[in-house]
Amino acid sequence: MGTASDIKLIGDDGLRLDGRGLDELRPIKMEINVLNRADGSSYIEWGGNKIMVAVYGPREAYPKHNQDINKAFVRARYNMAAFSVDERKRPGPDRRSQEISKVLSEALESAIMTELFPRTQIDVFIEVLQADAGTRIAGLTASSIAVAAAGIPMRDLVVGCTAGKAGGKVVLDLSKDEDNFGEADLPIAVLARSKKIVLMQMDGDMTLEEIDQAHSMIFSATDRIYQIQREALESKYTVDASQWGE
Amino acid sequence: MGTASDIKLIGDDGLRLDGRGLDELRPIKMEINVLNRADGSSYIEWGGNKIMVAVYGPREAYPKHNQDINKAFVRARYNMAAFSVDERKRPGPDRRSQEISKVLSEALESAIMTELFPRTQIDVFIEVLQADAGTRIAGLTASSIAVAAAGIPMRDLVVGCTAGKAGGKVVLDLSKDEDNFGEADLPIAVLARSKKIVLMQMDGDMTLEEIDQAHSMIFSATDRIYQIQREALESKYTVDASQWGE
Amino acid sequence: MGTASDIKLIGDDGLRLDGRGLDELRPIKMEINVLNRADGSSYIEWGGNKIMVAVYGPREAYPKHNQDINKAFVRARYNMAAFSVDERKRPGPDRRSQEISKVLSEALESAIMTELFPRTQIDVFIEVLQADAGTRIAGLTASSIAVAAAGIPMRDLVVGCTAGKAGGKVVLDLSKDEDNFGEADLPIAVLARSKKIVLMQMDGDMTLEEIDQAHSMIFSATDRIYQIQREALESKYTVDASQWGE
Amino acid sequence: MPRDEVGILSEIKKNYIIRKLEEGKRGDGRSVDSFREPIIQTNYVPRAAGSAMVSLGKTRVLAGIKIELGEPFPDTPNQGVLTTNVEMLPMAFPTFEAGPPSEISIELARVVDRGIREGKTMDLQKLVVEPGKKVWIVFIDIDVLDYDGNLIDACTLAAVSALRTSVVPGSTAELKDFALPVDNIPVSVTMVKIGDKMVVDPNLEEEQISSGRITVTTTQDGHVRAMQKGNIGYFTWDEISSAITTSQRLGKEIREKYLKV
């Protein structure tokens, strides 16, 4: 977590710097089928995050020695556009994005019925166009509906949220300031209905009790986010370029 | 094109800094079969440019997934020796040389009868030993006779020249100063007899009329250069190391 | 060899800075089977050098186009741990370690009966945990017993030592100071009994007579070191982690 | 450009396209010399100094501008620095791969860059803070998100649109923020040759069956600032000459319709 700072993350009114309550989400919007070439795609806006996801597959795994005779393997690639962050990011994977790609691949593979597609791979390309804290969870939540939009069977949708600690309080869905200057960050993703945890990471300083409180907030939030996922899937939104963004 | 400068590229006598008239070429010399190991080779001196070309192939394309069942593919690799330019160049391809390799590959492939050699590749290695403006065209012109020397059938020889704008005038075969401080650079390569254009690039500032004038100069120059190519091929020059260079 | 220096490498008593006589070795210890996963392994301490070696193979050569239908090929990889030298070394191979890997591979392959294992490769991983002059020879000497411990037939053990020139004298088994500030460095490795030379390098300044004297010192030293190799192999030392190091 | 790698185009389809072209018709109803209507959404990434999402048919690219302080090149101490990079993201097409840029994406970025640089889009001399020491570096980064042909023109249009809305963050250097000074508006127009027809702004299908590609970039004065012939194939001089005229005409139209000052 970020460095010490005098920044006061929770106001005297009990609200957060951006006016949210402790367990309030930022606005979330999702669409599917936003790209033409991919087998499935989605777009998510979550606070200031803007993320595009494309899914290709199942397709023959390449190189061949990567093929698993029992199942498909899932390869998520999380990437930040050079202009997505405050200081220009050099193109190409860094250590952080490689770790995120790994945990996202594993989370998705935990949900996809990979046993139906032996010897294949499923590629999930996650492009962060604008980053605003919580990109890995937003990217994963969007990936899950892009996989569904590609017609790939899943046990359940994957849906996630972060919580953390900021200004001494457990808060839901960290903002950028809370991520930078708060005390802890706890992203969790689950299978939407069973609440089985397929991604969890944490860094910072929290007690077991705080983590327990944070997980309850997250579990409850995932119900709300799952609803948005389902609406996006049901509206079968077809791209109308004139409406991107706003 | 280069930065603004007070350098006067065309003298009051209407001549260029190196004494040439506006549509005058620098001295050009070519030889073939200058290397032993390659299937075909050539050497060109064009002004201060010194360039060696080696051709290998047609040979089995590698890796296999690069094989085209209908034709050979042509892979030119343009490379500058570390000592070929004023400031030492780090070995290995940079973005400029990769772009040049692409356009040279395409120009050569446009001339070679690749349909005769399915599943193979033809490698053309172009090593700039000393650079003096116009290396891509000099390298391409030399490549073309190296391909011929390798016995690979072509529709016609590829021959090129640059023109450009310097000191407000359209001039043929830019010198290094004209390249650095002039207003525009226009390299063109054609099939020698039909004048079909297989390479063309341009950067700078020219009107359609100026480009038209430049292309006429180039087309006329390619006849003269083609003559040198043919003489080199006909003399079937066999290497005599004691005579390199001079 | 190192830069000129006022350091006095041979004392008035004729002894070296670390108290050794001119043809005296530093203390050497070897063990085999120190690792569990490898097919064969060894550990050597030679002066302050601490080196671990693991052997895998013969196993199918990969990629396939590396396979030799007549024999195994031997691929030694010499690597320095980041913390093994005074200034932290960036992980990964540099030019020095790649050259050493080549000469060590060749020295080992000269001794191994590779003709018994066509189409395979034998990997020898040499990890320098602490470096103290003479790592290539120490690593090679340890590699040889690791190969033997893996049950791979050899014509003979490979055993080596360095000599060199320091303070005007020919000395055996250069120390770090002698390596840095001495006049010449001459590592030699031989097949233990026949004294056939499988590795030799030299840099510095020596006359033929000095080299002859150095080779005699080395040949005699290899008898002593070969003895330590054989003892290590015979004791079939099985790892007892509580005794590493001391 | 990938040629039929997804096996979409049968020989039959190819012949059909060519026959239609001979009648002057294209699959999407356009005439051979018309440009797809671009959709341009500027400020798509508010956190960037400038940005523009551009779609050209089903091709979609996003240009983002970052402007940071840095050192000038030693040989141009009195100029800011411009760099252009294009990422042909693997999300955009089945055979695009992650990893270091291919020759294709390098050529693409360099042709876009030349149009902007030689078009004198920005006056780089206005981007100097301290001569020889501190200048503004303008990073143009373009993500290719969806690929249906003619990336050069889509990327040039996105880059120019993004530059036009960019703000130099002077406040990070204890100066004032100011609009990036954009003086000239280069427009690139790309054509491919199919049979003996010159086809403007090709989509992917058309690219796949074409032989030879030519790009001409002009500015509002009608001058040519950059040209690039690409791919295997050739052009006659008459074809080039008429390509230049077409580019001048379409450049004017696009500039007036989509890039009005």
Place this chain on the structure above:
Amino acid sequence: MPRDEVGILSEIKKNYIIRKLEEGKRGDGRSVDSFREPIIQTNYVPRAAGSAMVSLGKTRVLAGIKIELGEPFPDTPNQGVLTTNVEMLPMAFPTFEAGPPSEISIELARVVDRGIREGKTMDLQKLVVEPGKKVWIVFIDIDVLDYDGNLIDACTLAAVSALRTSVVPGSTAELKDFALPVDNIPVSVTMVKIGDKMVVDPNLEEEQISSGRITVTTTQDGHVRAMQKGNIGYFTWDEISSAITTSQRLGKEIREKYLKV
């Protein structure tokens, strides 16, 4: 983690392990919630600023610390710098390859790093020589020499043990040498799920048949400093919650037994 790449484990063996686990027994005689006895040898590489060879069953790793002067990061001018790197050496396992770090070794290094960084193991503010200009850079480098499961915990233990014995070479900057100030002792505990059992400190065989891995790193105050779920598979919240409790308990034991101040 490699899954049965060497073909050691047959289906029969796997079922046997699971059946035994249901009886609460493991191949090496441990109970499901016990840690292998680590063997820790500090100062293994005297030439490093600090070092520790650690074996955990047949897994063996060597951590070495180098401490050098350098520049701080611009956004933390008043702090030293910490970097952690793990080399999964090809000597350690048949399928480990030389070359740039894999996703697996990057995750491993980052999880170890987070435990140490968030555990506030060192007070980085004590590692400043000249604010904004010169600070001590602490390089943690870990060689994986032999692999038999649970690298995260072995590497964390080795890194912490090495840091505890490290000396900052002040004399190279005309200062005094001083012991690296280590305040907190993070301990990571990793568990995998086999069938419905949570198994602590898995060996390679157990890793290969497991579904889901969870690591919890705590400090002596019982607080959680880092967590990481890895691999394909999932956990219920109850499993996570009990994993945290297990980590707190074992962390305390390990700290008292092997990392006493």
Place this chain on the structure above:
Amino acid sequence: MPRDEVGILSEIKKNYIIRKLEEGKRGDGRSVDSFREPIIQTNYVPRAAGSAMVSLGKTRVLAGIKIELGEPFPDTPNQGVLTTNVEMLPMAFPTFEAGPPSEISIELARVVDRGIREGKTMDLQKLVVEPGKKVWIVFIDIDVLDYDGNLIDACTLAAVSALRTSVVPGSTAELKDFALPVDNIPVSVTMVKIGDKMVVDPNLEEEQISSGRITVTTTQDGHVRAMQKGNIGYFTWDEISSAITTSQRLGKEIREKYLKV
């Protein structure tokens, strides 16, 4: 070195070569201990600080020297810097590949470098402009253009010939240009073992059937400055000893004939 990768050499040919060698004859008519006549053309690249094209039979290499101002290494503040790089260009042989240098080309460059460095060819202390701050960096770059055996000797000869004609561009630092001070002339002589014969300056065919290669570099004082055994195979001490004598003798001849001061 590539061994028969182009399938040129049949077993029959190999036996023929060996039989001939037993009679003391080589394919090109040389005796076993004679060197091919080098052809050396200095100043081949006038724009470089120095250069030399060298052919040794059908092997051809071009060495170019660049000399630029830069910083000395921290541990040798009073010396210029020397670096040597060899590019085994893919034009020179069917199996040479573009890309990062292979182990073979690294060894080649390092053996050439050691001969020049340990031979004290240049007095690096004369290449200091401002101690600890500014020194001349001498870049030796060698292009291998055509490969027919014995690259080490061809490259050493080219590098030394190029250095001897090099001019330090002092005028770029407001000093005077001056001839690079070359004091010693190292010559390398390489031999391979074929059967039980030591064969000097092998061509490609001979390299392909040889077992073991030895290079000895000497200076005019007859001292040995560098040695390198390469390839699979071995030598007896007597063979090495006589190789040193051969190198001394041939080094003297070559120095007098081709490198006269």
